[in-house]
Amino acid sequence: MERPGGVHEGDPPGGDRVNPEHAALIDGEPLPRERVDSFLVAPHRGAGNCATSHDGPAPARLQIEAPSVARQRRRWATQVIVTDELARRACADRGLKVPEEVSPASVLAVAETDVADLGSIVAAALAHSPAVRTLLAALEAEQTVPETAVRDYYDRNQDRFLTPDALRRGVDPFGRTAAPEDLLPYDAVRDPITRELRTAAGRQAFFGWLDQARAGVTYSHGHEHPGDPSHPDHEHRH
Template identity: 70%
Template sequence: MTDQLARRACEERGLAPPADVSPAAMLTVPETDIADLGSIIAAALAHSPAARALLADLERDQDIPETAVQDYYTRNRDRFLTPEALRRGVDPFAPTEPSDILPYDHVREGIAHELRHAAARRAFFNWLDEARAGVEYAEGYEHPGDPTHQDHEHRH
């Protein structure tokens, strides 16, 4: 169902998802991403070229303000310790030497990319929630994890 909804969304956006859905074309979703995405979305992204095309388009749509990137850098100093500082066991939340933290200019693009990626995933989750709102499942074909189904904890 998610693939069909994504195909419609791609068509509405003028996107042409790859047509090849052979097993060789399937994407492997890293386990850490499955935990972040949830199994339904991870499966959709692994098996649906249309879902991947839609997610990529949503990522291009995300505008991350410079203030958000700077704020992330300031709040997450532990992620930007230099290798030398890590070896010395520097506490990033205590006073540090300027040379212990990677300069903002060196990490800015990576931070912006991560924030854009996270924003795209949130946009994809929102899109899927809205797209599924109008779907009526035939009796017996409800997904066991769909909380709108009265027996959403049943197992197949």
């Protein structure tokens, strides 16, 4: 979005323009700034954090934002688009078929729980990018959860497996009043625990991949990570 004088909304103070051509270089290849701009103006639906917490087109909102907020939003959006591009390349390298976007003009809802668990950048990338979702699903499928880990989780978190009757009676699962019949049988909850642990392991693998993949990214001025302490508006929030 352009303000009078040819200055774009979200440009750094003092007349320093964000790079007019690309937002970043990924292994030396330019990532067009237009992809970040398109993400910023797309309707974002549903709950969320940062640029995900609105229900209408971004331009109307950006007009009333403080310049520092607009700059941070652009940097945040750049991280989402970089994650999307890195995931596209990873899927191509792995021979993974990425489904076409149902509605590329908008971003799907971002659950508050995903923001809390993943951080707003990765949560928004998952909502925005079929490639990110495809890669994460592949990484989750690769994870092996040992039986000992499942059993250990059950034994250490018995408060999660009280029967409805035990909950009504206020049974303390860690006290002497708990009896075997107050707990759901291990065999009844083994599969859900396994899925939960596999999901957690897949997310950990995804974060490890993303950290390595970002090493080949160089950001243009005005598109740095929002937590980068080298610019005055930085904030360490994902």
